[in-house]
Amino acid sequence: MxxxxxxxxxxxxxxxxxxxxxxxxxxxxxxxxxxxxxxxxxxxxxxxxxxxxxxxxxxxxxxxxxxxxxxxxxxxxxxxxxxxxxxxxxxxxxxxxxxxxxxxxxxxxxxxxxxxxxxxxxxxxxxxxxxQLLIDDLFRNKKAEKKNTLLTRREKEVLQLIIDEHTNQEIADKLFISLHTVENHRISLLHKLEVKNTAGLVKVALQTGLV
The missing domain is CATH 3.40.50.2300 (Response regulator)
Structure with missing residues (x-):
């Protein structure tokens, strides 16, 4: 048949x-x-x-x-x-x-x-x-999961506001924290996400679905 x-x-x-x-x-x-x-x-x-x-x-x-x-x-x-x-x-x-x-x-x-x-x-x-595309996607998702577990709740909030194009002072005002604390969170984000600047933060966050 x-x-x-x-x-x-x-x-x-x-x-x-x-x-x-x-x-x-x-x-x-x-x-x-x-x-x-x-x-x-x-x-x-x-x-x-x-x-x-x-x-x-x-x-x-x-x-x-x-x-x-x-x-x-x-x-x-x-x-x-x-x-x-x-x-x-x-x-x-x-x-x-x-x-x-x-x-x-x-x-x-x-x-x-x-x-x-x-x-x-x-x-x-x-x-x-x-x-190959599925394999790449699998490793990308695993990498995103790893990065996601590295970030604290506050760091995720700061990252979201950075992506929304808020300044450090605006972030401080919205989260009721000091400007110095915001700057520390930003430095921590750069380190944990292994990027050099704000553009890098935005790119990684969007690519990996962190926010």
């Missing part, structure tokens, strides 16, 4: 391209294509594919909305996200929802086939470029 596929993508060139690839693969068959979210939700109830190739954004519904709805109704449905974006937050969101793979649209034919086979067999697949 061939692996049956459904494609949900509103760009004909994508669906046609995958159909062309599948013609050369004897054990795979595209049984349905959908160009809207509503059509997908209706069609997949009557004809369930082994693997659904899902775009991140259809005209009427987003990929996360569709994945959540489909997997709530049918937790066994295997979904392989097919997207042109490598935004790591979107990748993590789709995987958290229960999708079993995330493939970039610039993948070559063999990668697409491998991804479909892996997902159909119950495994997870990520485009190679995304693996």
């Amino acid at each position: 061939p692996i049956t596929l459904a494609i949900a993508d509103d760009h004909p060139v994508v669906a046609n391209g995958i159909r062309t690839i599948m013609r050369g693969v004897p054990n795979m068959e595209v049984i349905d294509t959908y160009t809207s979210g509503q059509a997908l939700l209706q069609g997949i109830q009557t004809r369930r594919p082994d693997v659904l190739l899902l775009d991140m954004q259809l005209p009427d519904l987003s990929g996360p909305e569709l994945a959540a709805s489909i997997l709530k109704r049918d937790p066994q449905q295997r979904i392989l996200v097919l997207s042109s974006t490598d935004i790591i937050l979107q990748v993590k969101k789709m995987l958290k929802l229960g999708c079993m793979g995330y493939l970039l649209k610039d993948a070559d034919d063999m990668t697409i086939i491998q991804a479909i086979e892996t997902v159909q067999q119950g495994g997870q697949y990520l485009s190679p470029a995304l693996n």
Whole structure:
């Protein structure tokens, strides 16, 4: 029995391209294509594919909305996200929802086939470029957690006010502390976050989600 596929993508060139690839693969068959979210939700109830190739954004519904709805109704449905974006937050969101793979649209034919086979067999697949992005994100988050535990509650308050562009005197007035204390907190922040100036504080705080 061939692996049956459904494609949900509103760009004909994508669906046609995958159909062309599948013609050369004897054990795979595209049984349905959908160009809207509503059509997908209706069609997949009557004809369930082994693997659904899902775009991140259809005209009427987003990929996360569709994945959540489909997997709530049918937790066994295997979904392989097919997207042109490598935004790591979107990748993590789709995987958290229960999708079993995330493939970039610039993948070559063999990668697409491998991804479909892996997902159909119950495994997870990520485009190679995304693996490194996820690893980088993991280490960045761990670094942020470490920095976050280093800061006291007061230092976090001072940091937030620095990011909000308040002067030392304004921070002192808002927190009812002395100007000298604010300056000490600022020095401590520079040391703990390993930066040289206010611009560095702002950059690290925003990148790591400290505030």
